[in-house]
Amino acid sequence: MVGSGKNVPVKVMIRPRRVLFWRGVLAYVMIAAPIFVVLYWITVPRGTWGWVLLAHLILLAIAVFSGWRFSRTRMWATSEGLTERAFFGRIHFTPLSEINRCIILQLRRSAVDPTPQLFIVADQDRVVGRLRGEYWAAEDIEKLATALGAPIRRLERPISLDELQRNHAGMLYWFERSPFRQA
Numbered sequence: 001m002v003g004s005g006k007n008v009p010v011k012v013m014i015r016p017r018r019v020l021f022w023r024g025v026l027a028y029v030m031i032a033a034p035i036f037v038v039l040y041w042i043t044v045p046r047g048t049w050g051w052v053l054l055a056h057l058i059l060l061a062i063a064v065f066s067g068w069r070f071s072r073t074r075m076w077a078t079s080e081g082l083t084e085r086a087f088f089g090r091i092h093f094t095p096l097s098e099i100n101r102c103i104i105l106q107l108r109r110s111a112v113d114p115t116p117q118l119f120i121v122a123d124q125d126r127v128v129g130r131l132r133g134e135y136w137a138a139e140d141i142e143k144l145a146t147a148l149g150a151p152i153r154r155l156e157r158p159i160s161l162d163e164l165q166r167n168h169a170g171m172l173y174w175f176e177r178s179p180f181r182q183a
Contacts, residue, residue: 012147013076014140021070028063032056075129077147082120082129094120094128102145103171105155107133107164114158116141119171120148127171 036056043049075084081095101121106114115133118141122128131141145152165172 008078008080011077011079012143013074014136014144015074016070016135017137020135021067024066024070025063032059075131075144077144082144082148084129094122096149098122098128099148099150101150102148102152103155104141104145104152105164106158108158108160118145120145120150121171125168125170130171130173 036052039052040049043052069087069089072089073085073087075082077083079096081093081097082099083094084092086092099120099122103119103121105117105119107117108114116138117133118129118131118136119127120129131144133141161172161176165176
């Protein structure tokens with residue numbers, strides 16, 4: 001596996017929840033199918049359906065590419081560190097020596113049930129990795145945090161995004177820190 005350049009046995013490897021892939025497929029079909037049925041119905045009698053077919057094939061290629069990228073997204077821990085292969089293919093390695101602690105909390109967004117969040121923190125409270133419960137299973141979050149071997153801090157009560165923004169804004173993504181965000 002990719003890491004520091006050596007072949008090192010993997011302790012834990014996790015992937016995003018598969019249900020997200022099938023939700024994406026369903027969304028694509030529910031949006032694209034009616035639109036293209038109407039477009040074909042309008043353009044076939046006129047003989048201009050070739051452009052619709054070209055657009056349909058391009059969108060289908062983008063959907064297949066996205067599904068392939070999703071299937072390659074993963075994080076894994078070895079005895080040397082944490083490696084992440086992001087959706088767009090970027091591979092990021094963080095040595096275990098840089099990881100100071102893991103923070104596991106339940107993040108509450110408006111009326112939605114709280115979701116688990118894992119923040120992997122390095123020196124000066126710099127977040128080197130984050131797993132959000134919307135994309136990763138709670139069991140996988142626990143497994144990865146344990147495999148890293150860093151001290152794990154668990155917040156007992158759910159915390160709101162506003163509270164996290166006030167007290168630990170540096171741990172959030174840029175769009176979560178925006179004053180114009182939707183909670």
